[in-house]
Amino acid sequence: MDAFSKIAKQAKFRNKVVKQEMGLHCEKCGRDYDYYEFDNGQVIKDGCDCKMIALAKESTENFKKKQQRIKTNAIFKKSIINDDLADADFNNYDPTSQQLAKAKALLERYANNFTLNNKQSILLFGTYGTGKSHLSMATIKRVREKGYSVLYMNVPQLITTYKDTYNKQSQLTERDLDKAIADVDLLVLDDYGTSLSNFGVQKMFEVMESRTGKHNIITTNNSSKELIQNKDLAKIFSRMMKNTTTINMNGEDFRMRGLNF
Ligand SMILES: Nc1ncnc2c1ncn2[C@@H]1O[C@H](COP(=O)(O)OP(=O)(O)O)[C@@H](O)[C@H]1O
Ligand SMILES: [Mg+2]
Ligand SMILES: [Zn+2]
Structure with a gap:
């Protein structure tokens, strides 16, 4: 079970579903998903990968930044400071x-x-x-x-x-x-x-x-x-x-x- 299905399960347990649509298609990530809206305002698109992709992208960017920092530090260390x-x-x-x-x-x-x-x-x-x-x-x-x-x-x-x-x-x-x-x-x-x-x-x-x-x-x-x-x-x-x-x-x-x- 992926992370979002888990969240959906938990949410369903505690909150009332006020809107639900099954078998929708996300143009953005190309996946089919089920839509749940809860009485606390929370929305879950079970099956849509957009959030995951955004998270992955964010961590890639953080990774790149970190790599850049490591490189800058490596170069900083290269300077022989008397x-x-x-x-x-x-x-x-x-x-x-x-x-x-x-x-x-x-x-x-x-x-x-x-x-x-x-x-x-x-x-x-x-x-x-x-x-x-x-x-x-x-x-x-x-x-x-x-x-x-x-x-x-x-x-x-x-x-x-x-x-x-x-x-x-x-x-x-x-x-x-x-x-x-x-x-x-x-x-x-x-x-x-x-x-x-x-x-x-x-x-x-x-x-x-x-x-x-x-x-x-x-x-x-x-x-x-x-x-x-x-x-x-x-x-x-x-x-x-x-x-x-x-x-x-x-x-x-x-x-x-x-x-x-
Ligand atoms: N006013 C000062 N007070 C304390 N240390 C100084 C002072 N001026 C220079 N130094 C020290 O003297 C040394 C030479 O200074 P430095 O900054 O290399 O001079 P510059 O780059 O102008 O040729 C260094 O070790 C520095 O820390
Ligand atoms: Mg000098
Ligand atoms: Zn999507």
Whole structure:
């Protein structure tokens, strides 16, 4: 006995049938069914598979979503996050200047207000060791806690990951990576810069094309002038600047603090 016949049996036991038609045909699923309407308003079409099909479809969709999440997580895990960033969050970032305090406040607000509606990107400019990676990691963690999908990619490493997909043994295909990047709710591209190969420049262009109008955080040690030094880089940069707030993070290298030379 299928699940719906069981329900029908139970319902019949407790409730009065107020309407009943036998041997009807459902155009939608192509099956014959018996129609019961009970005094509590419940309707049962015994034999019609439409509900089952809808349930199966829903679980397939959930399954697909789950698979996508597993894939995104697998890719997220691929990003080698430096040990010194593993614990990075907003609480353990101690700004050493007003500019850095402002950067922290802006990013924390961005993370707290994150929704899929108002798509916004952020470009973090600045010298080495001021906490650009630290604060982007803190942001991504907070956004992830809110249930959004996130991806943290160090740019040179992303390019290498793309190259690796051409390897026959690679489990990850170039399309998997393209899709994960295009679909993720928030993408961090850490350490973008001018030192890319031709392949890297081409890939970055494609990545930015697929990320236009979405949430991105990009960090760089280069100046905006350096980032438009040739036509190809300028094309990438103009895409990066769409709906983008720039934040300057300059200062001393935090790692060198307290060291005397
Ligand atoms: N203001 C800060 N408070 C606490 N830790 C910091 C601060 N700035 C940098 N760090 C730490 O110093 C290291 C270098 O910072 P990082 O974010 O990698 O710099 P950037 O990406 O700007 O080059 C990281 O381990 C980071 O956690
Ligand atoms: Mg960094
Ligand atoms: Zn049906």
